[in-house]
Amino acid sequence: MTADVLSERGARQPRSGWPTWMRSIWHNAFFYRKTWRSSIISSTLQPLLYFFAMGLGLGALVDHARGGVDGVSYLKFVAPGLLAAAALQLGIEECTYPVMMGLKWVKSYWAKVATPLDADDVALGHLGWVAFRLLLSSTIFFVVMVIFGTVTSFWGLLAVPAAVLTGLATGAPTAAYAAVQKDDAGFPLLFRLGVLPLFLFSGIFFPITSMPGWVQAIAQISPLTRGASLIRSLTLDQGIGVSALISLAYLSIWFVVGVWLTIRAFRKMLIV
Amino acid sequence: MAFHLPSLFFSPKRALDVGMLREMKRKRKNIHPPEIFDGTLQPIVAAHDLVKRFDSFVAVDGIDVEIFQGESFGFLGPNGAGKTSTMRMISCMSPASGGSLRVLGRDPAVAGAQIRSRLGLVPQEDTLELELTVLDNMLIYGRYFDLPKKEILERTTRLLDFAQLSDRRDEKVDHLSGGMKRRLTIARALISEPDLLILDEPTTGLDPQARHLLWDRLYRLKAEGVTLIITTHYMDEAEQLCDRLVVMDHGKIVATGAPRDLIVEHSTREVLELRFGIDGHLPHVGGLQDLAERIEVLPDRLLLYVDDGDDALSMIHRRGLVPESALVRRSTLEDVFLHLTGRTLVD
């Protein structure tokens, strides 16, 4: 028998009543309070610059040549794709270096698992924070889309949650990958050979049907292609069709598997 | 290479003293748990045949430990002895590979989070957020324990005062010295008013001044009745801070007891350290054996375990031997470790 001190002094501690996984978010929030300015630049301004350069500048050339794409102006075509792409980029960014910092560089995760939080809380807390960031920047982008008249349907309101799902569907598996990396050497390659090709060939800037058959087949399984087409069907009054539901299901599978992989990877790294 | 020689010689003058020491040793050995705890106290950490394995490597090889409330308990041993692995199991961050472990009356495998909510951990490597301020670090950590903000702020004022960091409250942690960071980590670990504070190598890498300041703080905690578990490879730290300790080596416990008792049990009262110039030690070992209870040969010096160092030194001089330098000192835990394992603590 050992003394049960737990029930005596422990019970007297005051509590806020937060679930364990959400307490982990405080750490991110305190950092964000310091870095939100530069975060806004990378997560919101960049996609907006693309919105103006590609949607308006390049769009003028496209609209001049053939009056738009698939019956809508190029700006309307490209905007939902950029919303999805921005979510993908933010999701992956927030699940690479920050994970490496938490586990290896600053070791914030190790501070967390010395408290009532455990590896699962750390994993879910991280993804929860990423979801919050995605919600924030997607909303800003969405407002700009509305202002420029690229949202023509009430279904469009669902574009923001769809963007968050796209970001998490790609971010979660990335977090699992990042957690088991020895160092950050793979990240630049992930961006260069993963994120950039996804960004450029997932039907954001031009319909994937114009690509050769085999490239199309690859592009079809890209989560960004599915995310972009889902959001496009929502903002462009195409309603919820079979294709949109397939996209939704496909992204959900990525998301669920990604979360499962992240929890597994965090357990493997933090419980030794 | 170390020599463990039985004492071939002791002066009749000393016979009485030695006999008394032996008697004391026997007495103390039977006191377990130590006198300061009456029999009604239950251990707040109890490990039996505790094992930690990493693949084929056995880091902790079946240890038995009982730690009592209010006690300051040490794990002394060289790097790689298995102290940190033990510490991580006790702090419910690392699952045991075998044996049984109860912390605060519960099983870490079942109630890990519950136990951790009552523990304070000061890990070997600081896990502070360097980019954030001292206050932010306290706030974030307190939130992990689900403490309300108001409560954290109140406690932080008190704890920073205790850690002598009050004037650094709004400074970036990155700008603090190593000693300050350590003290902040301790203050942070105390935010939940834990029942047990676990410190893994608290002063490793600190300069002497910072170490003494830290020891002073830990001593105050001890005085307030906080239960401390400390791992260290510094024998002076263990002697200063620990009521009781275990000496670990290669994942096993080689000795248990109060620091003074261990010294009495495993070493002589004094040690005479002799230097005989480069490569000059070995030839002298044979000629000195009759003077000491035991002789250890270290790379740079000879250690003669004797009850009266000055006595032994004058005998040596009388024999016409002139060491380059000679030093008489009290026996320490370092000597205990050397005696038990044939190795030094810090290498």
Added chain:
Amino acid sequence: MTNLTEHFPSRFLFPSRSSRAKLLVEANMRRYLRHRLLFLTGFLEPFFFLLSIGVGVGGLIGEISVQGEMVRYAVFVAPGLLATSAMNGAMIDSVFNVFFKLKITHTYEAVLATPMTTTDIVRGEVRWAMTRGTIYSAAFIVIMIALGDTMSWMVIFCLPVCLLLSYSFAAMGVAATSYMRTWQDFDLVVLVQMPMFLFSGVFFPLSAYPPWLRDIVAVTPLYQGVAACRDFSLGHVRLSLLFHVLYLAVVAGVGLVIATKKMTKTLAP
């Protein structure tokens, strides 16, 4: 006492200025061999853009008029991406890697303990960053020729333009880095680099802007590089080319002076 310096002829102890800068280039080269994959894949970025925007979006646009001549959109965008690859290649090393060595690993302090000076460091880094930008540009010119996205053999003159462009951006990059304090300052670089890439006439002609905006865009060094590359790629040799080149040379010189001054102030005050 043995005089150690006797064993080393003075030319080893004090190599000439240019060869000392070369030593730093070599040090970078060795480091980069370890990150070979990252280095090798660098030219893929403009290539991906060429396929996506040039070919993909180009398919939607068809032909556009450049200086009265109708060309495929890919032919229009390729020289722009070429200039961009020179800029990006130079910026990676002159900004990120110099900052890393300056603030994180403190490599330069070790370098300065040798006979090298800050001038050597700046020139070495600028030259290395320029080398990287030029290598990417050369690879991209080969791609342009292979895909037929150029109208003239004169496209090979784009290489010296890219070399100069890389040098300018490398010099400005080191100069900017010498003023940076934290990682967060990188976002300011992105804040300059990114709009320059998107709005300096790489993807669409300046005629899309109102006249006052055109003049502002024309001031950016990237636009100067894009314009020069586009002229050579289309085979238009004009007097304005001379202006572009002179402009870039001035930018390079100013950047180098600022970088050297500020670095000396930081490293060897």
